Amino acid sequence: MSSVCDVCGKRPAVVYQAHTGRKLCRECFLNDVRARAIREIKRWRMFEEGDTLLLGLSGGKDSYVLLDILARTHDPGKIVAVSIIEGIPGYNREEDIDRLRRVARDYGVDVIVTSIREYTGHSLAEMVLRAWRRKVRVSPCTYCGISRRRILNMYARMYGARRTVTAHNLDDEVQTAVVNLLRGDRIGLIRLHPLAPPASPLIVPRVKPLRKVYEWETATYAYLMGFPMQETECMFINMAPTLRARVREALYQAETVRPGSLLRMLEALDTILAPLAVEAPRDALGRCSRCGEPTSPSRSLCKLCELLEKAGVEKPVYSHLFAGSTIKSGPTHSGGEG
Ligand SMILES: [Zn+2]
Numbered sequence: 564m565s566s567v568c569d570v571c572g573k574r575p576a577v578v579y580q581a582h583t584g585r586k587l588c589r590e591c592f593l594n595d596v597r598a599r600a601i602r603e604i605k606r607w608r609m610f611e612e613g614d615t616l617l618l619g620l621s622g623g624k625d626s627y628v629l630l631d632i633l634a635r636t637h638d639p640g641k642i643v644a645v646s647i648i649e650g651i652p653g654y655n656r657e658e659d660i661d662r663l664r665r666v667a668r669d670y671g672v673d674v675i676v677t678s679i680r681e682y683t684g685h686s687l688a689e690m691v692l693r694a695w696r697r698k699v700r701v702s703p704c705t706y707c708g709i710s711r712r713r714i715l716n717m718y719a720r721m722y723g724a725r726r727t728v729t730a731h732n733l734d735d736e737v738q739t740a741v742v743n744l745l746r747g748d749r750i751g752l753i754r755l756h757p758l759a760p761p762a763s764p765l766i767v768p769r770v771k772p773l774r775k776v777y778e779w780e781t782a783t784y785a786y787l788m789g790f791p792m793q794e795t796e797c798m799f800i801n802m803a804p805t806l807r808a809r810v811r812e813a814l815y816q817a818e819t820v821r822p823g824s825l826l827r828m829l830e831a832l833d834t835i836l837a838p839l840a841v842e843a844p845r846d847a848l849g850r851c852s853r854c855g856e857p858t859s860p861s862r863s864l865c866k867l868c869e870l871l872e873k874a875g876v877e878k879p880v881y882s883h884l885f886a887g888s889t890i891k892s893g894p895t896h897s898g899g900e901g
């Protein structure tokens with residue numbers, strides 16, 4: 564690209580932003596992404612100045628973008644970052660996480676490193692193998708997602724965080740919305756909305772500041788900032804749920820034909836779902852009869868205890884680290900259920 568930036572009209576353009584039809588220089592592109600994240604934070608009042616935030620960082624490119632944007636706008640002393648090692652052979656996360664730690668330290672943020680094994684007693688690979696040996700077909704991504712979500716929530720409670728912040732981008736968010744629609748999961752779709760309250764006082768509300776930023780934009784942002792781009796690929800990636808993989812592909816096609824499709828779709832969903840989200844019940848979940856964590860009122864075991872049971876672990880040893888954190892009252896929340 565040899566022309567000048569459409570925004571400042573001075574510096575050379577280095578990025579073509581298809582959904583706006585603009586050519587942008589490095590600075591104007593970075594500012595545009597930051598502004599979109601900050602606008603989203605303010606629009607939904609995701610958190611306030613002085614709130615303790617629990618950041619879930621995987622070590623992938625989106626993590627760095629989230630860390631960079633948050634550390635510029637929020638007191639780093641109020642940010643607690645947690646990175647979870649899944650425990651998958653050949654997936655050398657230690658190196659990724661060391662790098663993440665070094666970068667985070669430059670922003671004044673410490674990263675707590677933990678693992679699925681530390682919390683449940685079994686690494687992801689062990690759990691999956693145990694289930695398969697018992698001829699139980701469970702997607703590794705389900706185990707992984709449920710364990711990570713639980714661990715982040717436990718840390719958020721332990722640190723008295725007001726919000727859990729994750730680096731999900733626009734592509735992730737729209738994929739999840741479409742998958743929920745295709746499954747007819749009305750509640751899941753509504754719960755995705757930023758105004759939906761947590762379904763239990765034991766759940767620290769989760770927010771996603773990058774939900775209006777395309778995945779290609781987080782990749783470009785990471786590249787322009789000199790953040791690590793190389794992401795170790797998980798060996799389970801090809802076993803990812805086929806539906807999500809197909810949806811991802813279809814959405815990618817739509818975006819290519821009509822740039823901005825994903826953004827417009829999420830904007831429309833935000834508007835349509837807002838009145839339903841604010842009405843969503845706050846105390847919709849019961850307690851797991853085994854671990855005491857939230858579970859749907861129709862089942863006695865929570866999803867994690869159920870998955871562990873399928874893998875033959877009937878007495879899970881959840882980390883002593885969080886002993887007692889189940890009886891603490893929930894986080895203070897703008898709705899005041901705590
Ligand atoms: Zn510019």
Ligand SMILES: [Zn+2]
Pocket residue numbers: 851852853854855856864865866867868869
């Ligand atoms: Zn449980």
